[in-house]
Amino acid sequence: MKYARPAFVLFVLITLQTTLFADLDLFGAKGDITMLLPIAAGITGGRERGAIVGFITGLCLDLVVHGTPTGFFALGYTLVGYVVGMLQAGVLRAAWWIPVLTAFGASALGVLTLAVVGKFIGIEGLFVVNHLVRVALVVAVLNALLILPMIRVTKWAMPATTRSGRMVPV
Amino acid sequence: MALSRRSGRSRFTLALLLLTSITVLTLDFRGSSAIHSIRNAVSSAFSPVRDGGSRAFSPVSNAWNGLWHYGDVKNENDRLRAQLEDAQGQAAQNEDAKKQLEAISQLEGITQFTQLPSVTASVIAGPLTNFEHTLEIDRGSTKGIKVGMPVVTGAGLIGRVVDVQANRSVIKLLTDPDIVAGVRLATSGETGLLHGQGDGKPLVIDAGIDPPVKVPQDDMVFTSGEDRATFPGAIPVGHVTQADLSADRLTQVLTVTPLADLGRLTFVKVLLWEPPQ
Numbered sequence: 001m002k003y004a005r006p007a008f009v010l011f012v013l014i015t016l017q018t019t020l021f022a023d024l025d026l027f028g029a030k031g032d033i034t035m036l037l038p039i040a041a042g043i044t045g046g047r048e049r050g051a052i053v054g055f056i057t058g059l060c061l062d063l064v065v066h067g068t069p070t071g072f073f074a075l076g077y078t079l080v081g082y083v084v085g086m087l088q089a090g091v092l093r094a095a096w097w098i099p100v101l102t103a104f105g106a107s108a109l110g111v112l113t114l115a116v117v118g119k120f121i122g123i124e125g126l127f128v129v130n131h132l133v134r135v136a137l138v139v140a141v142l143n144a145l146l147i148l149p150m151i152r153v154t155k156w157a158m159p160a161t162t163r164s165g166r167m168v169p170v
Numbered sequence: 171m172a173l174s175r176r177s178g179r180s181r182f183t184l185a186l187l188l189l190t191s192i193t194v195l196t197l198d199f200r201g202s203s204a205i206h207s208i209r210n211a212v213s214s215a216f217s218p219v220r221d222g223g224s225r226a227f228s229p230v231s232n233a234w235n236g237l238w239h240y241g242d243v244k245n246e247n248d249r250l251r252a253q254l255e256d257a258q259g260q261a262a263q264n265e266d267a268k269k270q271l272e273a274i275s276q277l278e279g280i281t282q283f284t285q286l287p288s289v290t291a292s293v294i295a296g297p298l299t300n301f302e303h304t305l306e307i308d309r310g311s312t313k314g315i316k317v318g319m320p321v322v323t324g325a326g327l328i329g330r331v332v333d334v335q336a337n338r339s340v341i342k343l344l345t346d347p348d349i350v351a352g353v354r355l356a357t358s359g360e361t362g363l364l365h366g367q368g369d370g371k372p373l374v375i376d377a378g379i380d381p382p383v384k385v386p387q388d389d390m391v392f393t394s395g396e397d398r399a400t401f402p403g404a405i406p407v408g409h410v411t412q413a414d415l416s417a418d419r420l421t422q423v424l425t426v427t428p429l430a431d432l433g434r435l436t437f438v439k440v441l442l443w444e445p446p447q
Binding site for chain 2: 028061062070072
């Protein structure tokens with residue numbers, strides 16, 4: 001039961017990514033809504049949770065898409081989740097715009113990370129600079145717009161727990 | 171103390187997850203049948219959800235694309251584009267026919283692609299993320315499709331089948347740098363190697379065309395179909411838009427614009443032709 005909510009959120013996000021967002025092109029780039037989950041998990045739960053959620057989200061996406069090797073998104077999203085979690089540890093989150101800015105930066109960095117991972121594992125053609133900048137900007141803007149509702153969803157799906165394992169109310 | 175313990179644990183978790191990801195990637199690259207089977211099973215199980223989702227969201231994506239791409243003329247535009255592609259392909263074939271006749275004695279044994287049996291399929295999904303150059307079609311092994319078969323439209327070559335399930339196949343597009351095709355220039359008959367350069371970039375021929383060879387602007391490019399070629403001969407690919415010398419000045423680098431509009435494919439033909447082993 002503990003995993004039902006995160007599984008549901010993950011399922012909805014992957015469905016949205018592979019249907020709605022796969023069809024919506026903006027300046028030749030698509031949104032990357034699945035990347036929001038590790039970012040939101042990193043913001044709300046820290047680096048360990050960010051990394052774990054990133055790994056699971058990426059692996060699930062890897063199993064559904066058909067043009068990249070299995071493990072590609074798992075590797076990229078794990079790094080994104082961890083880095084966001086690391087950043088949030090040093091930030092006092094008093095202002096609403098800090099998660100928005102974090103999502104913007106982390107998403108752009110995430111696109112670049114995926115391109116670097118792709119380069120390392122021999123997926124050619126990801127480093128077309130104009131295209132990469134366009135993709136990074138589109139993904140960053142979209143994710144910055146969606147991060148606040150996504151944080152609420154993440155808190156609902158993965159509430160913080162106390163050391164004894166009790167859930168902390170959202 | 172507690173903070174450093176937590177920090178150490180999270181680093182350990184990160185290392186473990188990265189190691190697992192790299193292991194999965196390695197297994198996939200080595201063609202692990204287990205990974206392939208799991209991926210196929212998940213993909214097949216998820217495909218009804220995706221089909222349903224695509225249908226449900228199609229009004230939204232249509233409205234969005236209409237907003238950005240003048241959707242009210244989209245259907246008309248698609249129809250006209252298909253007609254234009256057919257005409258371009260036909261014109262390109264006519265241009266090449268003369269050269270084919272001249273070379274027929276040497277090219278004996280090469281089959282024209284229009285004579286090959288084929289399976290028509292509709293494109294059910296384009297690239298799902300920003301990091302793919304693939305399409306998914308609604309025909310698979312039950313129709314005789316196998317990995318490695320070439321895929322064309324009325325205009326010409328668009329890619330190759332890279333994964334096949336019972337009723338679905340995945341096509342890697344020509345824009346993917348992994349796809350390399352032996353090609354021939356219509357005017358000179360010179361052969362070279364063509365490959366993609368990724369999204370938003372034209373194709374390029376950067377091997378095989380010597381500097382003295384004259385390459386006119388808009389010269390047509392066809393698959394060469396030479397011995398052990400991965401594509402059958404005489405499939406129109408594109409036209410040359412730019413010719414430069416390589417950095418070492420030993421060969422020409424030709425920029426090629428594909429004839430087929432790879433970003434707006436709705437129907438494709440899989441040629442039931444297998445490359446020689």
